[in-house]
Amino acid sequence: MSTVGAFCVTLNKDQCINSKMPGKCATCVEICPYGVYGLNGENEVVVQNYNACVGCRLCAEFCPENAIRINPAESELVSRYPWTLGTIEEIHHKALTGSYGLRGFGTMGRTPHFDTIVVVPSQLSSPSPRDKYREECNMQVVIGEETCEKPIRLQYPFIFPAMSYGALSKEAKLALAIAAARTGILTNTGEGGVVEEEPYFANGFEKPERKRKAWEPGGYLAVQWSTGRWGVSADYLNAGDAVEVKIGQGAKPGMGGHLLGEKVTEDVARIRGIPVGSDALSPCRYYDVLTLEDVKKQVEFLRDITNYEIPIWMKLGPSRPYEDVKAAALAGVDAISIDGLVGGTGCSPEVVTQGVGIPTIALIGPAVRALKDLGVHRKVKLFALGGIRGGLDAYKAMAMGADGVGFGSAAEIAMGCRGCMACHQGNCPYGITSQNPKMRERLDPEEIGQRLANFINASAEELKILTMLSGHSDVGELSEEDLRALDVDTAAITGLKLVGYERPLPWWENGHGD
């Protein structure tokens, strides 16, 4: 999707060094991958293409004289809803090119999300609050304790969900692995094969010999078994600490991975086994699955290939959560990730990102009921993904019954992303979703890995504060009673008690509305 004219670029000539001393500084010209800035005949910096700006704000950040302002221009046209600037641009794009819009990042605009839910603290009528500063709180979550020889012990109930090498740069993949190692959580290869350093980086080792840990306490890596099966071999399956069977994802459920040729460089092509520059469009379903029975057989042989040592995980897109989660649990997996409408993507058709799937807050309830009906809630671990922004969202998802959450888009933002939504073009100015060497060299995995680890640690602290002030000393104790819905819609969707009314809405009172 084009974002033509969505941003006003203002270059203050009085502040710009270049206008005083032409040739002295051209950082903005150098740094912008979209050619917004250029040099005129006098070697002065000029804004030569306003319309190309995607709003990533890297130029403003790097301008030594603070001479650049980037402001959204869309606001004046929002009042023309439903014919907003975005809609008009989209129609023009289709009319000019004959093809539909593609875009990265995720869903825009308002869908029901965690904001209309509040946390209930402890007072007299409930267990006393716990002291965050002086008392302990268990944050650990164990996956596959009874089924695997090498269960995963996450230090925090967090994961980095699958983001492929190809969609992300190698440097971003390694930053995620380092952050997972530094915080004791899990990262995921995604469906683009494994980057050579990823397995030992994720476990905390800088070198493949795995002698001394460079990053304590060491984390975990899940390798993905997906519909495109890029780079999958017996060695690949045994390179990780878990295997994730991808059924779907939040941003484009019902479609496969979508990697445009622009991002298929030599290395990406080598790992995926496809020609350089050709689109890698993963199948939307497994060619080698015809029935639910086949899914179960796959889980069984994946266990066999990995010697019954590591957990098998399954990732679902947002469709019919009760039925899907039930089927996944019956297939015999140790953990299930369910990804919501707000989930992110490197590239997806606009209409699919915007209009397909169920919001995350509406998925957790049915998913938990499915697990409870099978008697495996808390045994088969449930991870909620899709628009989780920090400890507060994590708390709410977990109080609704999830065992943990995933930070995908939030992790990208922690790496530097400003949400310009142009991931699919492969020119990410922060080097996150780019295969362009010039952009990639801007991302130092060690430094950005530390930033990511800081974000995870801070979010964990948030989760800990909230857990303890609501009277718990273990994140596994959180329940729906710790939450209230702020409006009728949210209470209707989630079955949570409505503030003031202090009960679930009437149709939820006898069972679960079904």
Added chain:
Amino acid sequence: MADAPSVLDAKGKDLRAASTELKSMLAKDSVIVRNSSHLHGLCGGLKSGTIVIEGEGGDYLGVVNAGAVIEMNGDAGKYVADNMTAGTVIVAGDAEYGAAQYCYGGTVVVKGNAGDFTATMNKGATILVGGCVGDEAATYMVAGDVIIVGDAGENLGNYLIRGNIYIQGDWASLGHNCAVVDMGAEDVQKLEALLKKHGLAADAKAFRKIAPLSDKPFYSH
């Protein structure tokens, strides 16, 4: 290696028990497996060894095979040799739906007929079918050779990106991005050697070759 191979009777055993036994036997010897049609994903991820499967096999036999030689003297179930990266799988009888999908390397030979979606997403393996194949054979192939002695169904080679299809018989229809190209001397030589090696009766000169029109096929975006 001892003269007589070990025999694994899989009757009444689950995948884990049969697989553990198979691996310990393979450490010493080649193995004959009997009564394994109820096991799905047997011989998964093996790096070496020679296994003969007697009678019918289960689904996903030899999945992610990484170097073992697996011979079946009966028919194969669904998805035989799925996602194989090295080694050889030979099926004396027919193979059901989805034989040799997602393979990165090695050789798969089905001496009888193979079902729909055979050799789909082949990424570098050599796949020979002595009989006919169903619909959608070699769909989205990105590398490797698929050799079909008999006929093919609808949409042969749909969205072929790289690699070659050689076929002696006829096809019901060709998929997108496919072109019938001339056979070169090296193609005939390669086919002759492969057909002879695997004992398939066919005339290498009678084959036609199908190659991709472009390695960047146009998808409607």
